[in-house]
Amino acid sequence: MKKVSFLISTVAIVLALFAFTPPVGKLVSSKTHIKFFSHTSVEDIQANNYASVSTIDPSTGDVVFSVPMQSFEFGKALMQKHFNGEDFLDTKQFPKAKLKGKITNIAEINLEKDGTYQANVEGELTIKGVTKPIKEKGTVTVKGNKIEVQSIFNIVLADYGINFVKGKPASNIAKTVEITVQAEYQSE
Numbered sequence: 001m002k003k004v005s006f007l008i009s010t011v012a013i014v015l016a017l018f019a020f021t022p023p024v025g026k027l028v029s030s031k032t033h034i035k036f037f038s039h040t041s042v043e044d045i046q047a048n049n050y051a052s053v054s055t056i057d058p059s060t061g062d063v064v065f066s067v068p069m070q071s072f073e074f075g076k077a078l079m080q081k082h083f084n085g086e087d088f089l090d091t092k093q094f095p096k097a098k099l100k101g102k103i104t105n106i107a108e109i110n111l112e113k114d115g116t117y118q119a120n121v122e123g124e125l126t127i128k129g130v131t132k133p134i135k136e137k138g139t140v141t142v143k144g145n146k147i148e149v150q151s152i153f154n155i156v157l158a159d160y161g162i163n164f165v166k167g168k169p170a171s172n173i174a175k176t177v178e179i180t181v182q183a184e185y186q187s188e
Contacts, residue, residue: 025058027186027187028053028188029054029056032051032052033048035047035049035180036048037177038178040173045079045172047083056103061102063099063102063123065183067096067098070091070095089128090128094127097128098126099123100123101123104120105118105119113142114143114144116140116142117142118140119137121135121137121138128161129161130161134153137151138150138181145186149183150181152178154178156175156176158175
């Protein structure tokens with residue numbers, strides 16, 4: 001009788017633990033930091049954006065980032081004016097950049113177990129109305145209730161219709177810029 005009672009108690013405890021462990025649903029991030037960095041021999045230019053939003057669907061690996069382009073903040077007002085202007089990103093006509101893709105190795109990332117996992121992302125990046133395929137790597141870190149994603153990659157400005165052939169921008173802005181993405185996700 002004691003064995004049956006012990007077995008029933010053990011099963012009840014295990015079931016209770018699973019009942020109170022919520023499954024990982026769609027993940028949402030409103031805590032993002034996207035950094036734009038350009039290095040030339042003339043100067044370094046950096047801008048930060050904390051207004052982007054993102055979602056990840058753990059069941060499919062689908063990932064989306066929406067980046068309001070006018071939310072990039074520069075150290076100098078003139079840099080910000082040029083960035084938003086018609087000759088550079090024309091943020092009035094193209095107010096958002098968007099990444100729509102998939103974590104192709106989502107099955108290798110355990111979002112319910114603390115650890116650091118490599119993520120492979122493939123999809124399409126749209127900037128200034130131009131959409132190009134991308135294939136990048138990132139890191140997913142699971143720690144307690146937090147899921148953080150980080151990636152550093154480069155984009156060629158000319159691929160998105162941003163070209164300077166003369167004048168100060170041609171020498172001050174790199175042809176290839178570095179983008180750093182950091183986002184913290186929580187279940188929806």
